[in-house]
Amino acid sequence: MHEMPCAMELQLAGYRLTTAEIVYHMPDHPAVLQSFVWQHYDIAPRYPELRRFLDFWSENIEGKLHTVTVARKQLVGPSSTTRAAGLWNLH
Numbered sequence: 001m002h003e004m005p006c007a008m009e010l011q012l013a014g015y016r017l018t019t020a021e022i023v024y025h026m027p028d029h030p031a032v033l034q035s036f037v038w039q040h041y042d043i044a045p046r047y048p049e050l051r052r053f054l055d056f057w058s059e060n061i062e063g064k065l066h067t068v069t070v071a072r073k074q075l076v077g078p079s080s081t082t083r084a085a086g087l088w089n090l091h
Contacts, residue, residue, distance in 0.1 A: 007041065015041040016072040020050055023069075041085065044072055062071035 005013070019039045026032040042049040047070065057065065 010041040014043055016044065018042040018044070018050060018070060018072045020071075021069045022054075022057070023066040024057075024061075024063035025066055030064070033066055042072070058084065 011030075018038065018041065019037065022036045022038055024036065026034050038053060039047050039051070040053070047081050050068075050070065054065070054068065
């Protein structure tokens, strides 16, 4: 059996947490739109995992796709510091 890499391994390999809002037409009421949220680790800008999911959707799900909005977030990266704007003493 093939073991799925852990989230940290995926992030170190360049994958980022990707969220897509998929808006589609309801099969029985095509004028009505429904929203579905998909989240997975994927690689920008080609998004192979999302494309694979959308291909599956198009071939197997009756709801015709309307729009797909994608956001991604890098969870692992270099540390950073921010200088404080002031110092306050609370007594």
